[in-house]
Amino acid sequence: xxxxxxxxxxxxxNNVEAQDLNELKSKTGNVYESIAIIAKRANQINISLKxxxxxxxxxxxxxxxxLEEVHENKEQIEISRAYEKMPNPALLATxxxxxxxxxxxxxxxxxxx
Numbered sequence: 001x002x003x004x005x006x007x008x009x010x011x012x013x014n015n016v017e018a019q020d021l022n023e024l025k026s027k028t029g030n031v032y033e034s035i036a037i038i039a040k041r042a043n044q045i046n047i048s049l050k051x052x053x054x055x056x057x058x059x060x061x062x063x064x065x066x067l068e069e070v071h072e073n074k075e076q077i078e079i080s081r082a083y084e085k086m087p088n089p090a091l092l093a094t095x096x097x098x099x100x101x102x103x104x105x106x107x108x109x110x111x112x113x
Contacts, residue, residue, distance in 0.1 A: 014087050019094065027097065028104075034097065037104045042093035053083050 024034040060076045096102050 014085075014091070016091065019098075023098070027100075037102060038090070038093045038097050041096060041102050042089040045089040045092050049083065049086070049089065053079070 021031055025031045028034045028037065056079050057076055060073050060079075093102070
């Protein structure tokens with residue numbers, strides 16, 4: 001199990017909670033900038049989890065060309081269910097942002113674009 005999956009599966013619930021906009025704003029000075037940072041981090045988390053899931057499922061994939069044969073692989077089903085139960089990446093990213101676990105910086109090119 002990857003470090004990211006282990007870290008997030010134990011410390012997070014799937015419940016969406018209302019966030020205080022003033023608290024979000026206090027982190028960067030701008031609510032929209034804070035949300036953009038959270039969205040970028042959520043995308044990073046989603047990509048890494050997706051790559052991890054696909055690599056695990058590849059181990060159990062059967063490489064047959066027959067369309068009629070559909071095999072139920074119990075291991076694949078269990079792995080998929082475990083990933084489905086994990087919290088949404090946006091919830092994970094919001095939690096990380098609120099706990100100051102996300103590093104972000106302003107790019108000079110973004111300021112003048």
